Amino acid sequence: MGTHQQKHELRINGVTLYISSLEKPLWPKQQLFKADYLQYLTTVAPYMLPFLKNRPLTSIRYPHGTEGERFFQKNCPDYAPDFIQTALYDNKRYIVCNTLQTLLWLGNQLVLEMHIPFHTSSSCHPSEIVIDLDPPDAAHFSLAVEAALLIYEVCQKLQLSAFVKTSGNKGMQVYIPLPEQTFTFDDTRLFTTFLAHYLLSKQPTFFTIERLKKNRGNKCYIDYIQHAYGKTIIAPYSTRGNEEGLVATPLYWNELTSSLKPTNFPLASITERLKNKGDPFATFLEAKKQQPFAPVLAWLQNEGHGLSL
Numbered sequence: 001m002g003t004h005q006q007k008h009e010l011r012i013n014g015v016t017l018y019i020s021s022l023e024k025p026l027w028p029k030q031q032l033f034k035a036d037y038l039q040y041l042t043t044v045a046p047y048m049l050p051f052l053k054n055r056p057l058t059s060i061r062y063p064h065g066t067e068g069e070r071f072f073q074k075n076c077p078d079y080a081p082d083f084i085q086t087a088l089y090d091n092k093r094y095i096v097c098n099t100l101q102t103l104l105w106l107g108n109q110l111v112l113e114m115h116i117p118f119h120t121s122s123s124c125h126p127s128e129i130v131i132d133l134d135p136p137d138a139a140h141f142s143l144a145v146e147a148a149l150l151i152y153e154v155c156q157k158l159q160l161s162a163f164v165k166t167s168g169n170k171g172m173q174v175y176i177p178l179p180e181q182t183f184t185f186d187d188t189r190l191f192t193t194f195l196a197h198y199l200l201s202k203q204p205t206f207f208t209i210e211r212l213k214k215n216r217g218n219k220c221y222i223d224y225i226q227h228a229y230g231k232t233i234i235a236p237y238s239t240r241g242n243e244e245g246l247v248a249t250p251l252y253w254n255e256l257t258s259s260l261k262p263t264n265f266p267l268a269s270i271t272e273r274l275k276n277k278g279d280p281f282a283t284f285l286e287a288k289k290q291q292p293f294a295p296v297l298a299w300l301q302n303e304g305h306g307l308s309l
Helices: 034-052 099-108 138-158 185-202 267-277 284-290 293-304
Strands: 007-012 015-020 025-027 056-061 069-071 083-087 091-095 109-117 128-134 164-168 172-177 220-223 232-234
Touching: 007 099, 015 099, 015 164, 025 034, 034 099, 034 109, 034 267, 056 091, 091 099, 099 109, 128 138, 128 185, 138 172, 138 185, 138 220, 172 284, 185 220
Parallel strands: none
Antiparallel strands: 007 015, 056 069, 056 109, 083 091, 109 232, 128 172, 128 220, 164 172
C-alpha cells in the first residue's frame, strides 16, 4: 500500500478519527499539504468554532487540491461517522460543525472552504449583520478598505460594535453582531440599505449598488442584498481555494490602511499572527449581548432614509 493510502488514527474528545493522505498537496504553489491544513485547523479551532456553532454548513471540497475540480456539498454524506452532528434545514441534512473532531473530519474530506448562513439552524433571526464589500479585483482592494472605514465611522457614531475581516479573495466583510432571537432580516435590511446608500452618497465614484457585474465598472460593490435568510458567507478563519492559500482573516480596525492587501494573510502566516496579535474577533460574542441596535432601528423606522450623521 502506498504512503498516500496510509491511515492515521487520532483520538479526540473520546472519538476515534481516521485521517489519510497527509502528503497530498493542497496548495501546490505554496507547498502546502494536507498535514499543514489539518495542523492549521487544529490551531484555529478555538477561534473558528464559535462562528460555526449550530450553523448549517455549506462546504466546498477540493478532492485533488486547489488545482483540481471543486464541488459544493450541503447534504451530509451517508458515510459520515456517527459523531458528526447534523441539522435539518431547507429539506437538507446539513453538517453542523460544533467540535474539533468534526472540523478535522471535514479537513480530512478536503473541505477547504466553509460557508455559513447569518443565523443558526434553529432560528430565522439573524445572529449578526454582515456587509460584503466586493471590489472588481484585488488591485482595487483599497476601495473595500475605504468602504469598511466609512461603515466603521457610521457605527461609531451610532455606538454600534463592528468587526472586519478579509474575504480571503479580493474583498472584505464588516460584521455587526446582534443579540440572538431579537431582530428580523427585515429589520436588518433597513440598516444595510441605509448603509449602502450612505456610502453611495459619500463616494459615488468609488462605490456602487449595481447588481450586474458588467455595469459596475471599477467600483466596489456594496452588497447589502446578500444579508438575507439562507444566504451564506465565508466563515472567519476559513481558508479559500485560491492558489495563494489565503484565509478569511479577522483584522483590527487600525490595520486598515491604503497599503493593506488580501495577500498579506496566507494560511502559513495565521498561526504566528494569532500568537503575536491575538484574535480581533475575541470580543464578538460579548458585543452581541450589549449591541444597542434597537434605538438605531427605531430611528430608521421613524425617520426613513433622510438621516444625517
